[in-house]
Amino acid sequence: MNFATAKSRRGSVLVIVIWAVAIAAAIVAGLQILSFRQAVLGSDAVARVQARWAARAGVETMIAIMEYHTENPDPEDALALILDLEDNSYGTLETGTYDIRHFLDGIESAGPLDEHSKANINLLNSTELMNIEDMTPDVVGAIVDWKDANEDAGMLGAEKSYYQNRGKSYEPRNASFRNFAELELVAGVWPESTRGEDWNLDGRLDPNEDDGEQTWPEDNHDGILDAGLSGLLTASSLTSPRAASGEDRLNLATATSAEVVERLGLTEPQASALLAYAKTPNARLEQLLVIPLSTLSQGGAAAAGGANSTGGAVTGGKGSGGASTQGRTGRSSGGSSGATGGVTQAGPGNLDKAAIGKVMNECTLKEFTRPEPGKMNVNTVSGRVLKEVFDLNPKLVDSLLSRRDAKVTGLTNLADVLDIPGMTPQILSSLAPKLDVQSFVFTITSRGRSITVGGESEMIVTVDRSTLPAQILMYREP
Numbered sequence: 001m002n003f004a005t006a007k008s009r010r011g012s013v014l015v016i017v018i019w020a021v022a023i024a025a026a027i028v029a030g031l032q033i034l035s036f037r038q039a040v041l042g043s044d045a046v047a048r049v050q051a052r053w054a055a056r057a058g059v060e061t062m063i064a065i066m067e068y069h070t071e072n073p074d075p076e077d078a079l080a081l082i083l084d085l086e087d088n089s090y091g092t093l094e095t096g097t098y099d100i101r102h103f104l105d106g107i108e109s110a111g112p113l114d115e116h117s118k119a120n121i122n123l124l125n126s127t128e129l130m131n132i133e134d135m136t137p138d139v140v141g142a143i144v145d146w147k148d149a150n151e152d153a154g155m156l157g158a159e160k161s162y163y164q165n166r167g168k169s170y171e172p173r174n175a176s177f178r179n180f181a182e183l184e185l186v187a188g189v190w191p192e193s194t195r196g197e198d199w200n201l202d203g204r205l206d207p208n209e210d211d212g213e214q215t216w217p218e219d220n221h222d223g224i225l226d227a228g229l230s231g232l233l234t235a236s237s238l239t240s241p242r243a244a245s246g247e248d249r250l251n252l253a254t255a256t257s258a259e260v261v262e263r264l265g266l267t268e269p270q271a272s273a274l275l276a277y278a279k280t281p282n283a284r285l286e287q288l289l290v291i292p293l294s295t296l297s298q299g300g301a302a303a304a305g306g307a308n309s310t311g312g313a314v315t316g317g318k319g320s321g322g323a324s325t326q327g328r329t330g331r332s333s334g335g336s337s338g339a340t341g342g343v344t345q346a347g348p349g350n351l352d353k354a355a356i357g358k359v360m361n362e363c364t365l366k367e368f369t370r371p372e373p374g375k376m377n378v379n380t381v382s383g384r385v386l387k388e389v390f391d392l393n394p395k396l397v398d399s400l401l402s403r404r405d406a407k408v409t410g411l412t413n414l415a416d417v418l419d420i421p422g423m424t425p426q427i428l429s430s431l432a433p434k435l436d437v438q439s440f441v442f443t444i445t446s447r448g449r450s451i452t453v454g455g456e457s458e459m460i461v462t463v464d465r466s467t468l469p470a471q472i473l474m475y476r477e478p
């Protein structure tokens with residue numbers, strides 16, 4: 001009896017053991033699957049974190065370089081910052097890599113995108129907007145109404161009531177566009193025209209933007225990013241009181257003659273003439289490119305309407321300071337066309353070309369009160385923008401681009417542009433209010449990759465380096 005009981009107990013123990021083993025095996029198998037999944041998940045997460053930090057390292061590197069150049073400006077080298085950014089646009093960390101690139105005018109380049117290479121939409125008038133390919137009068141009207149302070153709809157425009165009647169939850173800003181994407185809110189503007197192939201507006205050619213009809217958006221699969229209006233226009237570039245030298249611009253409306261002599265290296269008669277002109281109504285620094293200062297200072301641009309602005313010897317202002325080294329002392333007798341020269345600037349109250357460049361680089365005629373839309377940097381501006389938006393002669397634009405590319409330091413002042421074949425003082429002075437030789441706002445599109453499993457992450461950051469520390473105007477991770 002006793003034996004039999006023991007035997008059956010042993011039997012049931014055996015059953016229990018078998019069961020236990022089976023269950024344990026099942027649990028272990030389950031655990032194995034679970035932990036394997038967790039390991040996969042874990043390495044994915046690690047790769048993502050690595051990629052994201054790599055992208056961030058790229059952004060931080062670019063910002064550090066921008067701040068360095070804001071603190072240590074080199075007025076003799078307009079390309080120093082751009083080249084430094086380009087040289088550091090690729091980096092390797094222990095756990096990943098980053099690269100920063102952008103497309104402009106169909107060409108992919110290393111480094112951040114200079115927002116000053118595009119036209120600021122807030123500075124464009126309706127003629128310039130209308131010059132843009134495929135632009136229609138109703139869209140131009142709606143853009144103008146969006147920007148202007150008033151509520152009066154233009155003939156083909158659209159003000160508040162237009163948007164209300166269509167159930168929109170927003171209305172025109174009646175002030176400058178704050179960013180490019182805002183353009184898509186304007187009546188008649190479609191993302192297809194603002195973005196073109198660059199559907200995520202990152203300035204880079206992504207796989208879905210270069211695969212034809214396989215995935216959205218539509219693209220022509222040619223390896224080149226057609227960025228639509230975003231390739232021509234910006235709302236981010238801004239003006240800064242900071243001059244090329246790094247100092248705040250000298251306000252000629254309030255400056256003393258001694259300050260002008262000291263800051264610009266001009267003679268006393270030159271400084272007095274400059275200040276006299278600065279006090280005339282409607283004074284504009286660009287006029288110095290067209291009309292001799294002595295004429296301007298004796299009655300302003302109006303009185304100088306018939307001034308002979310070309311021909312003759314161009315001499316440095318008598319005894320003018322260090323800025324006069326490039327002053328030409330004579331001109332060949334063949335230079336009578338007047339198409340390539342500057343103004344006749346002889347006499348004690350006049351300026352040579354280098355001095356005019358310096359005045360334009362370092363001075364202003366009004367107090368800087370708040371940030372205004374930015375000018376285009378003559379060293380980076382898109383050729384397509386100049387040809388298409390500003391309707392400049394394509395040959396002239398091409399010679400401008402080849403001149404600036406040929407100069408190691410870039411164009412350090414706008415008067416340098418006068419030497420370009422086909423450029424006239426008149427063309428330059430009309431363009432000058434929208435041109436500068438510096439850039440303050442850049443968009444960094446940094447793509448990070450993890451070194452281990454192939455994670456990828458992108459950061460798009462728009463930075464203003466005109467103040468220290470640099471300011472982040474926009475940040476997103478698509």
Ligand SMILES: [Ca+2]
Pocket residue numbers: 144145146147148149150151152159172174
């Ligand atoms: Ca308006």
Ligand SMILES: [Ca+2]
Pocket residue numbers: 197198199200201202203204205206209
């Ligand atoms: Ca893209």
Ligand SMILES: [Ca+2]
Pocket residue numbers: 208209210211212213214215216217218219
């Ligand atoms: Ca596609």
Ligand SMILES: [Ca+2]
Pocket residue numbers: 197219220221222223224225226
């Ligand atoms: Ca394409």
